[in-house]
Amino acid sequence: MATQSTALARPGTPASAGLLLPAFTLWWREIVRFYRQTTRVIGVLASPLVFWLVIGSGFGTSFRSGGGPGQQHYLDYFYPGAMIMIVLFTSIFTMMSVIEDRKEGFLLSVLVAPVPRSAIVLGKVLGGTTLSAIQGLIFLIFAPFAGVHLAPVQVLLLAVVVFLVSFALTALGFAIAWPMDSSQAFHGIVNLFLIPLWLVSGAMFPLTGASKWIQVIMRLNPLTYGVAALRGLMYPGAETSFPLSSAIATLLLFSLVMFGLALLMANRRSRSSPI
Amino acid sequence: MVSKVPAFADAESEVEVPSAAAVISVQGLVHRYENRTALNGVSFDVRPAELFGMLGPNGSGKTTLFRILSTLMIPTAGRAVVMGYDAAQDPAHVRRQIGVVFQAQSVDPKLTAYENLWHQGHLYRLRGPALKQRVGEILTRVGLADRAKERLETFSGGMQRRIELAKGLLHRPGVLLLDEPTTGLDPGARRDLWQYLQMLRDEEHVSVLVTTHLMEEAERCDRLAILNEGNLVALGTPMELKSEIGGDVILLDAAHDAGSLAEHIRARFHVETTVLENQVRIEREEGHRFITDVVEAFPGEIQAVSVSKPALEDVFIHRTGHKFWSESQEEAQSNSAAKRR
Numbered sequence: 339m340a341t342q343s344t345a346l347a348r349p350g351t352p353a354s355a356g357l358l359l360p361a362f363t364l365w366w367r368e369i370v371r372f373y374r375q376t377t378r379v380i381g382v383l384a385s386p387l388v389f390w391l392v393i394g395s396g397f398g399t400s401f402r403s404g405g406g407p408g409q410q411h412y413l414d415y416f417y418p419g420a421m422i423m424i425v426l427f428t429s430i431f432t433m434m435s436v437i438e439d440r441k442e443g444f445l446l447s448v449l450v451a452p453v454p455r456s457a458i459v460l461g462k463v464l465g466g467t468t469l470s471a472i473q474g475l476i477f478l479i480f481a482p483f484a485g486v487h488l489a490p491v492q493v494l495l496l497a498v499v500v501f502l503v504s505f506a507l508t509a510l511g512f513a514i515a516w517p518m519d520s521s522q523a524f525h526g527i528v529n530l531f532l533i534p535l536w537l538v539s540g541a542m543f544p545l546t547g548a549s550k551w552i553q554v555i556m557r558l559n560p561l562t563y564g565v566a567a568l569r570g571l572m573y574p575g576a577e578t579s580f581p582l583s584s585a586i587a588t589l590l591l592f593s594l595v596m597f598g599l600a601l602l603m604a605n606r607r608s609r610s611s612p613i
Numbered sequence: 614m615v616s617k618v619p620a621f622a623d624a625e626s627e628v629e630v631p632s633a634a635a636v637i638s639v640q641g642l643v644h645r646y647e648n649r650t651a652l653n654g655v656s657f658d659v660r661p662a663e664l665f666g667m668l669g670p671n672g673s674g675k676t677t678l679f680r681i682l683s684t685l686m687i688p689t690a691g692r693a694v695v696m697g698y699d700a701a702q703d704p705a706h707v708r709r710q711i712g713v714v715f716q717a718q719s720v721d722p723k724l725t726a727y728e729n730l731w732h733q734g735h736l737y738r739l740r741g742p743a744l745k746q747r748v749g750e751i752l753t754r755v756g757l758a759d760r761a762k763e764r765l766e767t768f769s770g771g772m773q774r775r776i777e778l779a780k781g782l783l784h785r786p787g788v789l790l791l792d793e794p795t796t797g798l799d800p801g802a803r804r805d806l807w808q809y810l811q812m813l814r815d816e817e818h819v820s821v822l823v824t825t826h827l828m829e830e831a832e833r834c835d836r837l838a839i840l841n842e843g844n845l846v847a848l849g850t851p852m853e854l855k856s857e858i859g860g861d862v863i864l865l866d867a868a869h870d871a872g873s874l875a876e877h878i879r880a881r882f883h884v885e886t887t888v889l890e891n892q893v894r895i896e897r898e899e900g901h902r903f904i905t906d907v908v909e910a911f912p913g914e915i916q917a918v919s920v921s922k923p924a925l926e927d928v929f930i931h932r933t934g935h936k937f938w939s940e941s942q943e944e945a946q947s948n949s950a951a952k953r954r
Contacts, residue, residue, distance in 0.1 A: 356738065359735050359738060359740060360735055360736050362735065363731075363732050363735035363736065366732070367721065367724065367732055370723070370724065370728070371721070371723045371724075374723045374764075375723070442717060442718055442719070443715045443716075443717030443718050443719040444718075444719050444720075444721060446685065446713075446715050446717065446719060447713065447715065447719035447733070447780065448736060449684075449685060450683045450684060450685065450708055450711070450713045451708060451733075451736035451737060452705055452708040452709045452736075452737065452738075453708075453736050
């Protein structure tokens with residue numbers, strides 16, 4: 339067609355440009371938007387620290403007498419769990435942007451662009467993952483106060499674990515947020531399912547001390563493997579229920595399944611609503 | 614580059630005018646929501662380099678039609694073909710051909726003007742120096758080059774609209790679709806936008822389809838489709854549509870009962886009448902002569918009289934038998950006007 343020749347978009351560009359360039363730009367926007375909203379940054383950084391100190395200190399004495407995690411002070415025991423919590427909150431709540439984008443009309447302008455849905459999912463999810471992984475790793479600043487001393491290799495492995503957990507949870511957040519039109523409903527789901535999931539991940543109390551049915555849930559809970567992997571890396575002496583390799587393998591599987599779920603949600607094409 | 618061109622003009626894009634084939638072809642389009650029919654078999658063509666308007670009151674189906682054309686919804690039946698590609702079967706191709714400006718704000722207020730367009734360019738596989746140059750060009754054309762580095766949250770509504778338009782045009786689409794683009798704009802910004810759309814048509818031969826519920830905007834279109842309750846009630850140039858109304862439009866405010874007044878006028882003068890709330894509406898040539906006869910024939914029955922040349926609203930009434938805005942909508946408008954006083 340005659341008019342096509344004027345379009346700057348060249349049909350001959352490699353297929354990767356069709357996926358990676360839009361994904362890159364959506365990723366970039368996610369990051370820029372986050373750091374331009376100072377209150378969001380402060381909130382994400384400060385709340386887990388407060389949580390960690392208040393809960394950790396409060397439970398400290400009662401826990402030791404309960405004989406749970408050996409000689410460990412509860413603040414130390416709770417440290418990996420607090421990190422997972424940062425990752426959980428950041429991951430899930432960054433994907434509230436999906437709902438905002440839809441409300442504002444930004445998402446519409448992306449949906450009418452010649453961009454595959456997989457690029458949209460990849461860009462948004464990687465954006466959220468980057469943010470929450472960074473937040474999680476920033477929390478490592480407090481590691482010395484929790485009696486954690488890390489060698490470079492451990493930091494690297496920690497980063498891998500944090501990235502995988504972030505990616506899986508962000509993808510889950512995307513899948514939850516995609517069909518929603520209000521952030522209230524989103525909050526509802528988060529409170530109903532995700533916070534309990536975190537509570538029974540070994541973040542607050544160890545697997546071994548719990549009752550049988552809680553133990554079953556804990557073993558099915560992907561977050562358990564994240565907490566266990568972090569704890570194993572931070573406190574090499576501490577007893578963990580799973581070896582690091584199987585924990586990472588489980589997290590990898592969890593990530594892939596969640597990403598698949600997000601893709602599935604985004605690829606639905608509707609007759610009745612402008613998705 | 615040619616000098617002495619208006620700020621918006623883009624000398625580079627000497628586009629060949631495509632052949633007479635339709636740029637957009639809507640064929641028997643039906644769309645049903647769960648319990649409501651939004652489009653009830655609508656067909657029309659949009660020609661190349663035409664400024665085409667879809668006029669209709671709220672709920673007429675124009676937004677649904679807009680969403681189908683922009684590949685966001687799949688019709689229940691019928692076809693929407695854009696630049697030769699079916700919007701439902703082949704959305705990826707259609708998306709490459711169209712630029713879309715939504716009624717809702719799609720720009721990101723946290724990003725600068727430049728960043729918004731840079732981001733948009735990537736979605737259309739533009740990149741590097743070519744993209745940078747194109748963003749500069751389009752910002753100049755919408756007259757915001759000097760504010761490229763400012764965040765959009767600091768922009769006025771009219772300026773944000775101009776960035777929306779720049780987003781839609783960045784990849785040089787052959788077809789531009791706009792959904793009520795002047796919503797929330799002051800009269801000056803409205804005029805600017807329409808001038809710009811006309812310039813796009815004239816200088817770049819872009820085909821523009823725009824939805825509106827404003828008569829004065831519809832008047833500026835080359836051709837119009839008027840929609841009412843999911844049906845196409847009129848199609849043609851504003852002139853054609855208005856000329857189908859014989860002569861003048863006469864409105865009589867009834868002092869008592871518009872219904873009986875209309876009946877008496879019909880019986881006495883053998884003319885067609887339409888009753889609109891408390892008014893009687895008559896289409897007739899030589900309206901000024903006719904009203905003296907009517908007023909003399911029914912003393913005390915008529916409170917006020919007006920004669921006017923037919924406007925687009927008259928076309929709508931002529932075709933549908935009711936006003937463009939329903940009574941309740943009009944009441945709401947006059948109420949808010951009264952409150953302001």
